[in-house]
Amino acid sequence: MPVITTVADLHDIYRRRVPKMFYDYCQSGSWTEQTYRDNVDDFSQIRLRQRVAVDMTNRSVATTMVGRDVAMPVALAPVGLTGMQHADGEILAARAAEDFGVPFTLSTMSICSIEDVARKTSKPFWFQLYVMKDEEFVDNLIGRAEAAGCDTLVITLDLQILGQRHKDLKNGLSAPPKLTPKSVANLMTKIGWGLEMAQTPRRKFGNIVGHAKGVSDTSSLSSWTAEQFDPALDWGKIRKLRQKWKGKVILKGILDAEDARRALDVGADAIIVSNHGGRQLDGALSSIRMLSSIVDAVGDQIEVHMDGGIRSGQDVLKAVALGARGTYIGRAFIYGLGAMGQKGVRSTLEVLHKELDTTMALCGERDIHDVGPHNLLVPKGFAGEWEGRNA
Numbered sequence: 577m578p579v580i581t582t583v584a585d586l587h588d589i590y591r592r593r594v595p596k597m598f599y600d601y602c603q604s605g606s607w608t609e610q611t612y613r614d615n616v617d618d619f620s621q622i623r624l625r626q627r628v629a630v631d632m633t634n635r636s637v638a639t640t641m642v643g644r645d646v647a648m649p650v651a652l653a654p655v656g657l658t659g660m661q662h663a664d665g666e667i668l669a670a671r672a673a674e675d676f677g678v679p680f681t682l683s684t685m686s687i688c689s690i691e692d693v694a695r696k697t698s699k700p701f702w703f704q705l706y707v708m709k710d711e712e713f714v715d716n717l718i719g720r721a722e723a724a725g726c727d728t729l730v731i732t733l734d735l736q737i738l739g740q741r742h743k744d745l746k747n748g749l750s751a752p753p754k755l756t757p758k759s760v761a762n763l764m765t766k767i768g769w770g771l772e773m774a775q776t777p778r779r780k781f782g783n784i785v786g787h788a789k790g791v792s793d794t795s796s797l798s799s800w801t802a803e804q805f806d807p808a809l810d811w812g813k814i815r816k817l818r819q820k821w822k823g824k825v826i827l828k829g830i831l832d833a834e835d836a837r838r839a840l841d842v843g844a845d846a847i848i849v850s851n852h853g854g855r856q857l858d859g860a861l862s863s864i865r866m867l868s869s870i871v872d873a874v875g876d877q878i879e880v881h882m883d884g885g886i887r888s889g890q891d892v893l894k895a896v897a898l899g900a901r902g903t904y905i906g907r908a909f910i911y912g913l914g915a916m917g918q919k920g921v922r923s924t925l926e927v928l929h930k931e932l933d934t935t936m937a938l939c940g941e942r943d944i945h946d947v948g949p950h951n952l953l954v955p956k957g958f959a960g961e962w963e964g965r966n967a
Contacts, residue, residue, distance in 0.1 A: 580923050583887050583908045589915035590661075593769055596762045597747035598660045602910050605854035606739035612854025614862040615885030622864070622894050623953040627940025637932050637944045641902040642728060642824045642845050642879060647677035648929050649896055649944060652921075653883055653904035654704030654730060654828075659687025659779070660751050661914040663772035667696045669913055672921035674699050676929075681730055681904075684717065685801075687751060689782030694724035702728040704828070706735060707813065708804040713788050718820060720783075727823045730848070731814065734829030736807045739856035750794060752779040815842040828883070831866050833873035836880075846879035846901070853884055853906055864895060868959035871899030889931025896944060897951045898959070 580586060591599055605612025637648040652673050658665040666688035673680035674697055681702040682693055693701060703721040708714050721729065752773075753759050763770060773779065784800070785791055791800050806813075818825050827839045828848040839847045849867050851860045863884030871880050882895045883904035895903045905924070912920030936944065939951045 580927065583911060583924060583927055586908075586911040586915045586920055586924060586927075589920075590911040590913075593766065594661055594914040595753065595759070595766050595769060597744075597749050597753055597759065598657065599914075600743040600747055601657060601741075601749055602655075602661065602907055602914075604741050604743045605858060606741050606856060607858035609854060609858065611851055611858050611860050611862065615851070615854050615864070616887060617885075618862040618864050618958075619885055619887075619891045619894060621955055621958060624890070624893075624935065624939055625951050625953055626938060630940040632937040632940075632942060635933055635937055635942045637929065637936065639901070639944050641679060641881065642826065644679060644728075645677070646679065646902070648892070648932055649900070649902045650886075650892060650925070650928060651679040651702070651881075651902060651904050652681055652909050653906035654681040654683035654686075654702075654732070655906045655910055656683045656685030657687060657751055658683065658910065658913065659776075659782075660753075661910050662769070662917050663776040664688060664692075664778055665913050666693055668918040669909060669921050670697050670701050672918045672925065674701075676922060676925045678925065679728070682726075684783055685781055687780065687782055688778050690717075690720050690724045690726070692778065692782055700725045700727040702726060702730055702826075704730040704732060705817070706732055707806045707809045707817070709806045709808075710788065710804060713804075714817075715820070716787065717783065718817075720787075722822070728826060729817075729821045729823060730826045730828050731817060732828045732852075733809070733814070733835075734831075734850070734852050734856050735805055736809050737805060738802075739852070739858070741855060751781060752794065811838055811842055818843050826881070830870060831860060831863070833869050836870045836874050836878075840874060840877055844878060846881055847874075848881045848883050848904065849900070850883040850904075864891075864898070865959060867895065867898045867900060889928045889933070890935045892928060892932050893935050893939070893947060894952060897947050897949055898954075 639649050666686045670680040670693050681704050683704050684706040703726040824845040826846040827844045829850050830836050830847045831851050849863050849870050879901040881902040882900040886905050892903050909921050909924050912924035941947050
């Protein structure tokens with residue numbers, strides 16, 4: 577059993593174990609991948625302020641996110657195709673999150689369905705919604721999430737049209753994978769993954785196949801999804817969705833202060849500062865760089881969360897210090913899942929928790945609620961106004 581000390585250790589195992597098309601799906605951004613890289617790299621520009629001779633006993637990184645008690649300010653982000661990274665991946669990740677005490681968010685584009693995950697878990701999980709043109713399907717999807725006990729709806733705003741990801745096109749990404757000479761050659765080197773996938777019936781998009789009109793198999797699914805993302809999504813439609821959902825609503829994909837203020841108007845409970853992991857608008861600024869200006873724009877009127885580039889507990893602390901009430905991990909938990917299933921996701925969370933706790937102590941803090949800008953050394957202009965920005 578390898579000794580896991582960092583998220584990077586899990587990534588190395590993950591890379592060897594998972595087929596190339598699904599590894600590339602996780603490890604890629606749109607176009608030049610500049611924003612994808614910046615999400616990670618910009619964290620390294622922020623330094624930590626070390627303090628000494630401070631009482632470090634009785635520390636706590638526990639907090640709340642939209643009213644839910646969490647073991648640390650971290651949630652598992654919605655990630656499509658998670659069940660292709662590891663057999664029954666969404667179920668295993670949800671179990672690990674539940675056991676650790678952090679939220680799990682199920683993607684609309686999951687392999688395991690809402691009902692699958694609900695049957696295999698004992699506490700409410702969050703559901704992420706992509707807004708589709710088929711309003712009847714969206715209403716049914718919301719109803720299914722409510723019936724399954726989901727208490728929080730995460731509405732993604734930044735996928736009205738699909739950003740081009742070159743690797744996915746070149747790999748012919750599909751679920752299940754299409755058998756071509758190239759893909760078969762790669763699958764032959766991933767025997768463990770293949771044996772596990774052979775033992776589960778969950779190999780298609782469980783929330784869509786058999787639920788959306790005209791979608792009964794994978795061949796019809798690809799054309800359906802290409803046509804169904806709603807380019808006409810606007811704040812009026814978001815307001816209507818908020819009114820339909822009885823629980824908490826989080827809006828994901830906010831990267832502008834003006835949009836953050838609009839989120840207040842539609843009654844959201846929280847927003848997620850996010851650029852979709854660098855998978856949509858390439859050339860947008862990183863989430864961590866945009867965080868402060870968005871926090872300043874909305875103050876304490878709404879919870880501000882952050883997603884994008886988090887690979888360590890130190891990254892979590894930096895985001896919290898800049899005003900995030902909570903953070904989300906996507907790729908980091910996928911590394912653990914692909915490497916070792918449920919145990920790997922647990923390992924990811926343990927690594928982040930230890931790094932967060934230790935870093936907080938060495939910065940002279942004992943409670944995550946006391947962490948703030950005073951714990952950081954931020955370069956001048958890091959979060960400043962950019963020319964042409966008028967929000």
